[in-house]
Amino acid sequence: MPKGKNQWVVPHEDGWAVRGQGNKGRVTVVKPTQSEAIDAATQIARNQRSEVIIKGRNNRIRDRNSYGNDPHPPKG
Secondary structure (H helix, E strand, O other): OOOOOOEEEEEEOOEEEEEEOOOOOOOOEEEOOHHHHHHHHHHHHHHHOOEEEEEOOOOOEEEEEEOOOOOOOOOO
16 A cells, blocks of 8 residues: 655644645645644544654654554564
């Protein structure tokens, strides 16, 4: 199965946006809260077996979660 696009949760003038990796000005969806945007991005990432990367208001990455094709799986 091909790997899907990573999903980014980023600040947006109308709240928080979900944007597929490489989609420079285009967003997939805009939600009023970061939590709702994370939920939407997670659903997409699970379907595409990709990652969710979450940016804070300061535009720095604050968290990331993998939903398949983890490049650094846990050891053990």
